[in-house]
Amino acid sequence: MARLKPGPREAPPRERILRAARELFYRDGIGAVSVEAIATAAGTNKMTLYRHFSSKDELVAAYLSELAGEGESLWDAASAAHPGEPEAQLRYLLKHVSQFAGAGRGCALANAAIELTEPRHPARRVVEVHKRRQRERLVALVRAAGFLKPEQVADELFLLVEGARVSLQSFGRAGPGSRLYALVQALLDSAPRRKIQKPV
Numbered sequence: 001m002a003r004l005k006p007g008p009r010e011a012p013p014r015e016r017i018l019r020a021a022r023e024l025f026y027r028d029g030i031g032a033v034s035v036e037a038i039a040t041a042a043g044t045n046k047m048t049l050y051r052h053f054s055s056k057d058e059l060v061a062a063y064l065s066e067l068a069g070e071g072e073s074l075w076d077a078a079s080a081a082h083p084g085e086p087e088a089q090l091r092y093l094l095k096h097v098s099q100f101a102g103a104g105r106g107c108a109l110a111n112a113a114i115e116l117t118e119p120r121h122p123a124r125r126v127v128e129v130h131k132r133r134q135r136e137r138l139v140a141l142v143r144a145a146g147f148l149k150p151e152q153v154a155d156e157l158f159l160l161v162e163g164a165r166v167s168l169q170s171f172g173r174a175g176p177g178s179r180l181y182a183l184v185q186a187l188l189d190s191a192p193r194r195k196i197q198k199p200v
Helices: 013-028 035-041 046-052 056-081 086-101 108-115 122-144 150-171 176-190
Strands: none
Touching: 013 035, 013 046, 013 056, 013 108, 035 046, 035 056, 056 086, 056 108, 056 122, 086 122, 086 150, 086 176, 108 122, 108 150, 122 150, 150 176
16 A cells, blocks of 8 residues: 655644545545554555544544545635625525536545444444535525425435435446536526515
């Protein structure tokens, strides 16, 4: 297993371990990657790894928590790009998510959920909390944008996004997932909205 290329300055061990785990888990799958392989790729050893993470499960949870945090930051970016404009924020989010859906091996969190079948696994809990939080925020944003059935519209959007990410595994980038943004745009354009009360 080759060691990861160092940056301008050698990163601290915990950072190197997380970076190696992120690369290997995403590329090869969580179950296929050993603690020893991660330690080697990070330029350290198992003793140092276990000093920072008590188990592989804890490392997996930390890796997924890092990804979930990055997903949350996209909402902040949408809000900053279009303050006070919920529909513009919604379309911003969906455009960016549609680009991610066609990259690499799809959604790392969704891939992890498939692998981690034990309900009590600490990393599975990270995935479930993140996905639930994403759906709740989506419903709230769709409601703020003035759609008549926010829960239904949000669920349709959520399923389109998740489906596009999964289809990448079977069809690649040229498959149905490549049409994600066009599909979500069509859904938003046709979804019923609340009537705006005109001033008397």
